[in-house]
Amino acid sequence: MKSLLARTGIAIALIAGMALPAAAHRTWMLPSATVLSGQDPWITVDAAVSNDLFYFEHVPLRLDGLQVLAPDGSEGKAENQATGKYRSTFDVHLDKPGTYKVAMASGGLMAFWEEGGQRKRWRGTAEAFAKEVPANAEKLQVTENFRRMEFFATAGKPTDAVLKPTGKGLEMVPVTHPNDLFAGENATFQFVLDGKPAPDLEVSVIPGGIRYRNDLGEMKLKTDKDGKVTVKWPTPGMYWMEAELEDNKTSVKQAAKRRASYNTTLEVLAQ
Amino acid sequence: MRKLLSLTLTGLAATPALAGEMTVTVEIPRLDVAEYHRPYLAAWIEQNDQAIANLTVRYDVKMRDNEGTKWLKDMRQWWRRSGRDQTFPMDGVSGPTLPVGEHKLSFDTAKGPLAGLKPGAYALVVEAAREVGGRELLRIPFEWPAKAGFAQSVKGESELGTIALAIKP
Numbered sequence: 001m002k003s004l005l006a007r008t009g010i011a012i013a014l015i016a017g018m019a020l021p022a023a024a025h026r027t028w029m030l031p032s033a034t035v036l037s038g039q040d041p042w043i044t045v046d047a048a049v050s051n052d053l054f055y056f057e058h059v060p061l062r063l064d065g066l067q068v069l070a071p072d073g074s075e076g077k078a079e080n081q082a083t084g085k086y087r088s089t090f091d092v093h094l095d096k097p098g099t100y101k102v103a104m105a106s107g108g109l110m111a112f113w114e115e116g117g118q119r120k121r122w123r124g125t126a127e128a129f130a131k132e133v134p135a136n137a138e139k140l141q142v143t144e145n146f147r148r149m150e151f152f153a154t155a156g157k158p159t160d161a162v163l164k165p166t167g168k169g170l171e172m173v174p175v176t177h178p179n180d181l182f183a184g185e186n187a188t189f190q191f192v193l194d195g196k197p198a199p200d201l202e203v204s205v206i207p208g209g210i211r212y213r214n215d216l217g218e219m220k221l222k223t224d225k226d227g228k229v230t231v232k233w234p235t236p237g238m239y240w241m242e243a244e245l246e247d248n249k250t251s252v253k254q255a256a257k258r259r260a261s262y263n264t265t266l267e268v269l270a271q
Numbered sequence: 272m273r274k275l276l277s278l279t280l281t282g283l284a285a286t287p288a289l290a291g292e293m294t295v296t297v298e299i300p301r302l303d304v305a306e307y308h309r310p311y312l313a314a315w316i317e318q319n320d321q322a323i324a325n326l327t328v329r330y331d332v333k334m335r336d337n338e339g340t341k342w343l344k345d346m347r348q349w350w351r352r353s354g355r356d357q358t359f360p361m362d363g364v365s366g367p368t369l370p371v372g373e374h375k376l377s378f379d380t381a382k383g384p385l386a387g388l389k390p391g392a393y394a395l396v397v398e399a400a401r402e403v404g405g406r407e408l409l410r411i412p413f414e415w416p417a418k419a420g421f422a423q424s425v426k427g428e429s430e431l432g433t434i435a436l437a438i439k440p
Contacts, residue, residue: 037350038341157355180351269347 071098098159103150113137167195197227298432324384
C-alpha cells in the first residue's frame with residue numbers, strides 16, 4: 001500500500017515537474033535586434049531557460065518546434081542552430097520586407113496511468129487520446145498544457161499579417177505594433193485564449209538587466225474585459241512579458257485542469 | 272520676337288514674391304576621436320508625430336549593393352516617422368554624408384512637399400547618428416505661414432553643432 005502511494009506521489013511529482021518547468025525558471029528568446037533596415041538583414045537569437053533576464057545561467061532551450069513565420073505568411077528558416085551549455089542560438093535571415101514572428105508553441109494532453117504495475121506515459125492530441133489511452137486505465141491522470149513563446153522582428157516597414165492569432169491556447173494580439181515601442185510611451189496588447197479575449201488575466205512585464213540593479217522592476221498588470229493591457233515603458237531595453245492561466249475547460253473530460261502560458265520578448269527603443 | 276517673350280516670362284516667374292525659401296543650416300562638429308566617420312543625418316518637417324516632408328537624408332551611398340542602408344535605422348526617430356516607408360536612394364532627398372563644417376541647405380517652399388504645407392504648428396527635426404559614436408536629435412518649432420525674417424537656431428551637445436532655420440516667406 002505504502003509503495004503504491006509513493007509511486008502515485010512520484011507520478012504526481014512527474015506531472016508537476018513536466019507540466020510547467022517555467023514555474024521554476026523563465027524561458028525566453030532574445031533577438032539581437034527587432035528593428036532592422038538595409039537590404040536583407042539578419043538577426044541572431046539566443047534561447048535559454050534561466051532565472052535571470054537576460055543572462056544565461058541554467059540550461060539551454062531546446063529548439064524543437066521552432067517556427068519562423070515570414071511577413072507573407074510563408075515559413076522562414078531558423079539557420080545555424082546550435083545548442084551549448086547555457087543557451088541555444090540560431091540566425092534568421094529577414095529577406096522579405098515586413099514583420100516576422102519567431103515562435104515555439106506546443107500544446108496538448110499528457111496522460112499517466114498504470115498497466116500491470118508499470119507506469120505509463122503518453123502525450124498527444126484530444127483526437128488521439130480516445131484511440132491511444134485505454135478507456136479503463138488505472139490511476140489515470142490527465143493534464144492539458146499550452147505553451148507559446150515568441151518574438152517579432154521587422155525589416156523595413158512593419159506589417160500586420162503575422163500578428164494574427166492561431167486561435168489555440170494563450171496568445172497575444174498586439175494593438176501597438178511590437179516593433180514600434182519607445183521609452184516613455186504606452187503600448188497596448190490584447191491577450192486571447194483560444195482566439196477569444198481573456199479578461200482578468202495577470203500579466204507580468206519585467207525589464208532585462210536584473211543583475212545590475214536591486215529591484216526586480218516587475219510591472220504587474222491585469223487585462224481588462226477586452227483582454228487588453230497597456231504598458232508604459234519606463235526605460236529603453238529588452239523586456240520579458242509573460243502570462244499564464246489555469247482553468248477547467250479541457251478538451252477531454254478525463255483532464256481536470258488546463259494550463260496555458262505565453263511569453264514574449266519586446267524591444268523598447270530610446271526616444 | 273518669341274525668344275524674347277519666353278525670357279520675360281521666365282523672369283516674371285522667378286520673382287521672390289512668388290517663391291519662398293526655407294534654409295536649414297547644419298553644422299557637423301569637428302570631433303577629436305581616434306576613428307572618425309561622418310554621421311548619418313536626416314532632416315525633416317514634423318507635425319503631431321508625423322513626418323510631413325523629408326528635406327535631406329545623408330548616408331553612405333557609396334557602399335556596394337546599397338549596404339549603407341543597414342544603419343539608417345540608427346536614426347531611430349526618423350526611421351519610425353518616415354525612413355522605414357521609403358526605398359533608397361530617395362529621389363531628390365538622399366545624398367552622401369556631410370563633412371565637418373557648416374552646410375546651408377535651401378528649399379523652395381513653392382515646390383515639392385513644402386508646397387502643400389497647410390497653416391499650423393510644425394517642427395524642423397534634425398537627427399544624426401555616427402558610427403562608433405553617439406546620436407543626437409534637435410528640434411526647431413515654427414509656425415506656417417512663417418513671419419517675415421523668421422530665424423531660429425539650436426546648438427547640439429555632441430553629434431550636432433548649430434542647427435539653424437530661416438524662412439523667407
